[in-house]
Amino acid sequence: MKKFLIISGLILGSSLFPIKAIAATFSQIIVYGDSLSDLGRVSVATGGAAPPYTQGNGKFSNGNIWIEYLADSLGIATTPNTNFAVGGATTGTANTIQPLISITIPALVGVQQEIIANPISDPDALYVVWAGANDYLGSTIPTNPAVSIANLSSEITTLISRGAKNILVPNLADLGKLPATLNTTNSASLDTLTLVHNTGLAASINSLSQANPGVNLNLLDVNSLFNQVVNNPSSFGFDNVTNQCITASSVCGTPDTYLFWDYMHPTTAGHKLIGELAFNTVSPTAAPEPTTMLGSIVAFGSVVALKRKMKSSKLKAKELVKSA
Numbered sequence: 512m513k514k515f516l517i518i519s520g521l522i523l524g525s526s527l528f529p530i531k532a533i534a535a536t537f538s539q540i541i542v543y544g545d546s547l548s549d550l551g552r553v554s555v556a557t558g559g560a561a562p563p564y565t566q567g568n569g570k571f572s573n574g575n576i577w578i579e580y581l582a583d584s585l586g587i588a589t590t591p592n593t594n595f596a597v598g599g600a601t602t603g604t605a606n607t608i609q610p611l612i613s614i615t616i617p618a619l620v621g622v623q624q625e626i627i628a629n630p631i632s633d634p635d636a637l638y639v640v641w642a643g644a645n646d647y648l649g650s651t652i653p654t655n656p657a658v659s660i661a662n663l664s665s666e667i668t669t670l671i672s673r674g675a676k677n678i679l680v681p682n683l684a685d686l687g688k689l690p691a692t693l694n695t696t697n698s699a700s701l702d703t704l705t706l707v708h709n710t711g712l713a714a715s716i717n718s719l720s721q722a723n724p725g726v727n728l729n730l731l732d733v734n735s736l737f738n739q740v741v742n743n744p745s746s747f748g749f750d751n752v753t754n755q756c757i758t759a760s761s762v763c764g765t766p767d768t769y770l771f772w773d774y775m776h777p778t779t780a781g782h783k784l785i786g787e788l789a790f791n792t793v794s795p796t797a798a799p800e801p802t803t804m805l806g807s808i809v810a811f812g813s814v815v816a817l818k819r820k821m822k823s824s825k826l827k828a829k830e831l832v833k834s835a
Contacts, residue, residue, distance in 0.1 A: 537677060537793075538635035540582055540589050543625045543666070544642050546571040546598035546776060548578050550591050553598035553608060556618035561598060561608060562773070564757055571598060572772050573756070574779030578639065580786025585637075585794075595625040599649075602642045602662035607649035626666050632673040637793060640666055641681040641731075643712075647704045648686060648775070654704055660711040667719055667728070677727045679793055680716060681785075682709040684737035690755040691774035709734050729792050736788050740770060740781075747784065 542548050546562075551569030553561050559569075566573040578596075582589035599608030599619055606619040620628070622642045646659045663680070670678060686692060687701035713730055720728045744752045752770040756763040756778060763769055772778040777785070 536635075537585060537587060537637040538633055539593050540578065540585070540587055540637045540639065541631050541633070542578055542589070542594040542596050542639045542641075543622050543629075544596035544640060545600040545622070545645055546596075547644070548576065548594065548596035548639065548641055549598045550576070550578075550589070550594045550596070552591060552594075552596065552618060556597070556616050557608075557612065560612075564773070566757070566762075567772075567779075571776040572779050572782055573766050575782065576779070577777075577782040577785035577789060580783050581789045581793075584786065584790040587637075593631070595629045596641070597625065599645060600625065600642055601645045601649065602659045602666070603646075605649070607645045622666060623662060626669055630673060632675075634674045634676045636675070636677065638670050638675045638678045639680075640670070640678065643683050643708055644686060644775075647701060647708070648692075654700075656704060656707040656711055659708060660715050663712065664715045664719065667716075671719075671723055671726055676725065677793070679729050679731055679789065680712065681731035681733045681789075682712050684733050685741075688737075688741060688753075689775045690753065690771050693753055705734070727793075731785075731789055731792050733785055733788070736784060740784065744770070748780065 546553065549571060553571075554569030562569075562571050567576075570576050578589055578594065597606070597619060599606040601607065601621045602623070604621040604623050606621055609616065609619040612619075622640065640663065642663070643659050647654050667678060667680065683705050685702060686705045687698040692698050692701055716728055716730045720726070740747050740749065741752050744750065748768065749770050750765070750768040751763075754769070755771045755773050756766045756769040757773055766772065766778050767780045769778050770781045772781075
């Protein structure tokens with residue numbers, strides 16, 4: 512029965528997704544976030560000290576990151592002029608890299624300051640806000656999902672007040688299954704924090720969408736995609752979804768078969784999957800050529816499943832936050 516469902520899904524997926532895609536039209540992409548979207552701001556700010564490798568040309572990966580894949584699919588350039596994401600950023604004002612440096616670097620801020628310092632009002636742009644992981648992974652940051660969700664809600668509201676009409680907000684992959692956290696004493700608690708955060712974020716976006724019917728506010732379900740890859744890595748072309756490719760003393764020979772480049776960031780192959788899912792989310796009537804057939808099925812399924820989850824997520828979020 513399971514095999515039949517998988518085959519049926521593959522047939523359905525091939526008929527739903529065209530070979531060539533016609534993307535939604537956006538004037539530009541404006542990004543606020545952390546290292547997952549950083550095009551090199553931390554590298555410039557620290558004089559190349561971070562990230563501690565050169566393969567990604569200043570990015571926390573070994574090549575292009577998801578926002579570049581998304582921009583390429585949309586036919587829009589993404590540059591540091593409109594990408595204000597910076598490694599270490601939390602949803603608030605803190606930056607987890609800043610305490611590790613002996614001098615204060617003003618460029619190392621949180622998303623709240625990114626949005627305040629770099630205001631752009633363009634109703635035709637696609638705005639991206641992706642943060643939260645550093646709220647829970649940073650040792651000096653309080654792990655309260657209610658605070659993180661409130662920060663993100665406030666920041667999204669600020670963008671809407673400036674005239675933003677198209678906003679994409681990714682959720683978090685399971686923070687307890689990163690190379691840095693897997694099989695550690697913190698793994699289970701990070702699993703729970705991820706669940707609470709993502710459920711609360713979905714509820715918040717649902718509420719904001721209802722309050723602002725003229726705004727296209729989309730949740731990018733990275734968590735579902737991550738779980739699909741971890742549970743069925745070979746279908747996505749991965750051999751290793753638990754270890755990092757690069758360490759202090761070596762680099763793996765086949766990085767494209769690894770999900771993780773370093774201790775918590777995806778390889779460019781992993782980023783490509785996120786970029787494809789993002790394209791499918793902002794352009795629901797079309798899809799780019801997927802890395803694998805199953806990849807396109809997951810992207811479509813994530814969007815459909817998310818809409819179903821949103822109906823009950825608000826109540827679940829309240830219950831989880833109370834018990835956290």
